[in-house]
Amino acid sequence: MLLEVKDLHAGIDGKEILKGLNLQVKKGEVHAIMGPNGSGKSTLSKVLAGHPSYGVISGEVLYEGKNLLELEPDERAREGVFMAFQYPVEVPGVSNSQFLRLAYNQKALHHGREELDPLEFNDYLKEKAKIVDMDPQFFKRSVNEGFSGGEKKRNEILQMAVLEPKLAILDETDSGLDIDALRIVAEGVNKLRSPDNAIILVTHYQRLLNFIVPDMVHVLANGRIVKEGGKELALELEEKGYDWVKGAANAN
Amino acid sequence: MTSSTATTQTVFAEQFREFIKGETNDAVRAMREQAFASFTASGFPTPKNEDWKYTNVASLVSGQWSVACGQSQELTPADVEIARRFGVDRNGFAALNLAFGEIKVIRIAKDTSIAEPFELNFAAAENTAIFPHILVIAETGSKATIIESYASQTKSFTNAAVQVIVEDNASVTHYRVQKDGAEAFNIGTTEVSLGRDSRYDSTNINLGAAISRHDIDLKFTAEGGEAWVDGLYMLGGRQHSDTHSVIDHTVPNCVSHQTYKGVLNDHSRGVFNGKVFVRENAHGTDAQQSNKNLLLSNDARVDTKPQLEIFNDDVKCSHGATVGQLEEEELFYLLTRGLPETLAKNLLTYGFAEAIIRKIGIESIKTDLDAAVLNRLSVKLEV
Numbered sequence: 001m002l003l004e005v006k007d008l009h010a011g012i013d014g015k016e017i018l019k020g021l022n023l024q025v026k027k028g029e030v031h032a033i034m035g036p037n038g039s040g041k042s043t044l045s046k047v048l049a050g051h052p053s054y055g056v057i058s059g060e061v062l063y064e065g066k067n068l069l070e071l072e073p074d075e076r077a078r079e080g081v082f083m084a085f086q087y088p089v090e091v092p093g094v095s096n097s098q099f100l101r102l103a104y105n106q107k108a109l110h111h112g113r114e115e116l117d118p119l120e121f122n123d124y125l126k127e128k129a130k131i132v133d134m135d136p137q138f139f140k141r142s143v144n145e146g147f148s149g150g151e152k153k154r155n156e157i158l159q160m161a162v163l164e165p166k167l168a169i170l171d172e173t174d175s176g177l178d179i180d181a182l183r184i185v186a187e188g189v190n191k192l193r194s195p196d197n198a199i200i201l202v203t204h205y206q207r208l209l210n211f212i213v214p215d216m217v218h219v220l221a222n223g224r225i226v227k228e229g230g231k232e233l234a235l236e237l238e239e240k241g242y243d244w245v246k247g248a249a250n251a252n
Numbered sequence: 253m254t255s256s257t258a259t260t261q262t263v264f265a266e267q268f269r270e271f272i273k274g275e276t277n278d279a280v281r282a283m284r285e286q287a288f289a290s291f292t293a294s295g296f297p298t299p300k301n302e303d304w305k306y307t308n309v310a311s312l313v314s315g316q317w318s319v320a321c322g323q324s325q326e327l328t329p330a331d332v333e334i335a336r337r338f339g340v341d342r343n344g345f346a347a348l349n350l351a352f353g354e355i356k357v358i359r360i361a362k363d364t365s366i367a368e369p370f371e372l373n374f375a376a377a378e379n380t381a382i383f384p385h386i387l388v389i390a391e392t393g394s395k396a397t398i399i400e401s402y403a404s405q406t407k408s409f410t411n412a413a414v415q416v417i418v419e420d421n422a423s424v425t426h427y428r429v430q431k432d433g434a435e436a437f438n439i440g441t442t443e444v445s446l447g448r449d450s451r452y453d454s455t456n457i458n459l460g461a462a463i464s465r466h467d468i469d470l471k472f473t474a475e476g477g478e479a480w481v482d483g484l485y486m487l488g489g490r491q492h493s494d495t496h497s498v499i500d501h502t503v504p505n506c507v508s509h510q511t512y513k514g515v516l517n518d519h520s521r522g523v524f525n526g527k528v529f530v531r532e533n534a535h536g537t538d539a540q541q542s543n544k545n546l547l548l549s550n551d552a553r554v555d556t557k558p559q560l561e562i563f564n565d566d567v568k569c570s571h572g573a574t575v576g577q578l579e580e581e582e583l584f585y586l587l588t589r590g591l592p593e594t595l596a597k598n599l600l601t602y603g604f605a606e607a608i609i610r611k612i613g614i615e616s617i618k619t620d621l622d623a624a625v626l627n628r629l630s631v632k633l634e635v
Binding site: 049050051052053072073074076077078082083085088089091092093094099102103106107110142159163 | 580586588590591593595600603610
């Protein structure tokens with residue numbers, strides 16, 4: 001088991017948002033976490049990535065059998081956890097390639113692998129950029145600065161490609177994307193799917209799942225998973241709307 | 253006045269008596285004597301003076317400085333006329349500068365565009381005081397770049413002034429880079445006057461010195477002028493850096509942009525005081541001013557005071573100042589990419605400062621400053 005979330009209660013500013021969440025993710029799987037606004041989707045992503053504003057009240061998160069929650073966000077990243085942000089942050093003055101090489105080399109160092117010099121890294125980056133159809137002119141530009149919404153999201157997937165995480169959490173990666181940008185991002189993610197990694201797609205809408213077909217769909221409402229099923233669950237949800245599951249949440 | 257500053261004044265007075273004997277140009281001698289008289293009358297500024305409230309120069313003025321003045325160049329009556337206009341009544345430092353000023357004139361002839369920048373490098377030797385005074389006259393339709401750099405390695409006192417006259421349709425790009433050593437004192441004044449449809453673009457970088465103070469005084473004298481007055485101060489240890497600027501819109505339809513950023517670590521202290529005047533007559537003015545500060549330590553401090561004084565309704569103006577720490581979201585983003593916290597913080601700090609450095613159009617200076625900033629932050633970024 002790559003990731004095991006057991007009876008997780010967590011929140012922000014003393015407010016409990018996740019109220020006993022359970023989730024199991026194996027290598028090679030793609031899981032979709034769906035839910036209406038306020039259901040706790042984003043909280044789950046942020047708790048897994050280690051956002052300092054979010055606190056865990058009780059429960060356990062095991063990553064490769066080890067306690068993920070005691071690791072700092074950067075340690076989690078170096079251990080192979082990656083989160084694609086809903087709102088990627090701009091880092092003026094630092095070029096994409098400089099930034100990615102720093103990140104790549106930190107991880108390489110951690111795993112006792114050889115660091116790449118700028119030339120070697122550039123070749124590596126060029127290969128990876130093909131996955132999201134990104135023009136190498138973006139390497140020289142400051143991280144996300146002046147990027148359109150679609151370019152930012154592609155840049156997130158490029159980072160994922162470069163860092164080769166074992167567990168990637170894509171937090172509302174589809175939000176704000178037009179259909180062409182969505183297709184490029186989704187194709188990128190599909191190319192990165194492998195038996196050695198797992199992907200958690202956090203999304204409000206079903207349409208992303210037309211492009212990235214999940215193995216499992218979990219529906220979150222009021223801080224708990226209220227329905228689980230295969231990819232067809234997303235379609236059913238699309239048809240019936242979130243009120244359908246909200247009823248289930250209240251019934252619990 | 254404390255006895256030590258009185259002594260310092262006496263020491264300067266003795267040196268001035270010797271110095272002025274060598275002045276052969278009557279008009280220049282009269283100008284210098286007048287300036288020294290003004291210095292004698294005002295003395296050095298103290299924190300009682302509103303403009304020097306946050307900057308105490310007691311440690312500077314208690315020093316025993318040996319005046320090191322090179323030969324001024326031969327001045328034409330027109331040059332003298334310009335030098336005489338220098339604001340010696342601003343404070344004692346300005347007066348002292350003109351009294352001893354080692355005057356150099358850069359005159360860019362009408363309709364001439366000079367691609368190669370004029371490089372002015374200053375470094376004072378140990379325990380000496382230097383008084384560079386530069387006149388830059390960009391005649392009508394001309395174009396030039398000035399690089400003014402300070403790199404005193406030891407305990408010394410630099411008291412510099414630059415007067416820039418940008419005539420009609422002329423354009424001056426001005427980089428001022430102050431990288432004095434940690435024991436140096438650096439006082440500087442920049443006076444700028446802009447003619448019709450002229451352009452002045454300046455970037456002022458303050459990285460060095462124990463105490464540095466830069467006064468900028470910019471005035472639009474005819475319509476259609478545009479000016480950028482940007483800067484960065486990046487301080488650590490017990491460094492103190494003070495920028496006082498006045499941008500004066502006295503005529504209609506001029507544009508001024510001012511972006512100053514500060515990065516303050518350890519026990520350092522920064523001061524930014526930026527006045528923008530929009531006079532009654534100055535309709536159609538566009539004046540933007542901002543000062544953003546990043547405090548990296550609980551012991552660092554900044555006093556910022558952007559001031560807009562508008563006497564006309566038909567204007568577009570904005571100003572603002574911020575003092576803060578690194579954004580948590582930005583930091584978190586870098587952490588989730590596996591960068592250790594110190595590296596992530598330094599990288600963000602570099603990005604904050606680089607926004608000012610990046611506008612520098614000369615690659616060698618930009619690279620040099622990038623390296624200086626990164627070095628201070630211990631970040632290794634290679635491209």
